[in-house]
Amino acid sequence: MSDKRATREALGATLLELAAEGRDDIVVLDADLAKATTTVKFAAAHPDRFFDVGIAEQNLIGTAAGLAAGGRTAFASSFAVFATGRAYDQVRNSVCYGNLDVKIAATHAGITVGPDGGSHQMVEDIALMRVLPNMRVLVPADYRAAAGAIRAAASTPGPFYIRLGRPALPAVYDDAFEFEVGRAYVLRAGTAVSLVACGAMVTRALDAANLLAAEGIAADVVDAATIKPLDEDTILASVTKTGAVVTCEEHSIIGGLGSAVAELVGEHAPVPLERVGVRDVFGTSGEADELMEHFGLSAGDIAAAARRVIARSSLSSS
Numbered sequence: 001m002s003d004k005r006a007t008r009e010a011l012g013a014t015l016l017e018l019a020a021e022g023r024d025d026i027v028v029l030d031a032d033l034a035k036a037t038t039t040v041k042f043a044a045a046h047p048d049r050f051f052d053v054g055i056a057e058q059n060l061i062g063t064a065a066g067l068a069a070g071g072r073t074a075f076a077s078s079f080a081v082f083a084t085g086r087a088y089d090q091v092r093n094s095v096c097y098g099n100l101d102v103k104i105a106a107t108h109a110g111i112t113v114g115p116d117g118g119s120h121q122m123v124e125d126i127a128l129m130r131v132l133p134n135m136r137v138l139v140p141a142d143y144r145a146a147a148g149a150i151r152a153a154a155s156t157p158g159p160f161y162i163r164l165g166r167p168a169l170p171a172v173y174d175d176a177f178e179f180e181v182g183r184a185y186v187l188r189a190g191t192a193v194s195l196v197a198c199g200a201m202v203t204r205a206l207d208a209a210n211l212l213a214a215e216g217i218a219a220d221v222v223d224a225a226t227i228k229p230l231d232e233d234t235i236l237a238s239v240t241k242t243g244a245v246v247t248c249e250e251h252s253i254i255g256g257l258g259s260a261v262a263e264l265v266g267e268h269a270p271v272p273l274e275r276v277g278v279r280d281v282f283g284t285s286g287e288a289d290e291l292m293e294h295f296g297l298s299a300g301d302i303a304a305a306a307r308r309v310i311a312r313s314s315l316s317s318s
Helices: 008-022 040-045 058-070 080-086 087-095 125-130 143-154 201-213 231-243 257-268 288-294 301-316
Strands: 005-008 026-030 049-051 074-076 102-106 136-138 160-163 168-170 184-186 195-197 220-222 224-230 245-252 273-278
Touching: 005 008, 008 026, 008 040, 008 143, 008 273, 026 040, 026 058, 040 049, 049 168, 049 245, 058 074, 058 080, 058 102, 074 143, 080 102, 080 125, 087 220, 102 143, 102 231, 125 136, 125 160, 125 245, 143 160, 168 184, 168 273, 184 201, 184 231, 184 288, 195 201, 195 301, 201 220, 201 245, 201 301, 224 257, 231 245, 231 257, 245 301, 257 273, 257 301, 273 288, 273 301, 288 301
Parallel strands: 026 049, 026 074, 074 102, 102 160, 136 160, 195 220, 195 245, 245 273
Antiparallel strands: 005 168, 136 224, 184 220
16 A cells, blocks of 8 residues: 555544534534644534634633533644643643543644654653543554544543644555554564554554564564553563564653553563653654654664664573
8 A cells, every 4th residue: 555644634534524424413623723633624514513712722622621511522633732731731630530522633743743843843742641541542553543543532432632643654554444442453473573663653663574574583563553541462462472572653752652561561571672762852853754763763773673672582581
């Protein structure tokens, strides 16, 4: 599959589909970014169910919570840095504390925002959302997974954080794919190392597996599309088989997928682990692909981490 689409593009399109399918309970809110988040598509078709609150993200989440308390399924969208950072108190106390039916679909996450720079490159959002009681955290790998994640969130009561990105990504899944909350997907089978990735890093993990295969190293590639609740059984089965794991995320290595897998493995199946991600620094301005190289998030970086962790695994078993 060669088509490339941004995961954020799935937001407006899928919300339109849900409305056409009779989901009259769905309301959509944005914070003056409807064109960028693509919720403008829903706004054009259903202006009576769309609310642009302006550049007021705390109000965005508070209003979404109020609509949810009144029986609506509220999708609230903005850039990830604003939806999770600027409005954290409202997410915690208005949405999660009351376990309300609010779906925060945040776009432009991670460093692939590009030239907007460190102030807009949110690499802490998974950590912030993952720690909140009642919050589910979804990080889809491509357009189809994003559409499935939005549908799954819409049909599952309670708070969700759906992390969406700006750049076009290669397709990982075909049209038959069905997203399941709490499920990780094994995309490639191997025995030497587990590559557990999410979001934009899934295709890079697959590319890294190709690099490793050329060296005779067979990698298990797992798409951890749901960070919370984590699919513990699938991940533990993989790391138990391979004896080594590399986590791959376009996010800080602190508090995100790497931390979630480290916690799981440390408690249930201790094996050598390496984390590929942003290493406790802010982002910087640059083009998306340049930044992925700059921060060590390329397929080559994943393959190098795999070689290191396999070497550690061999030492520990000798």
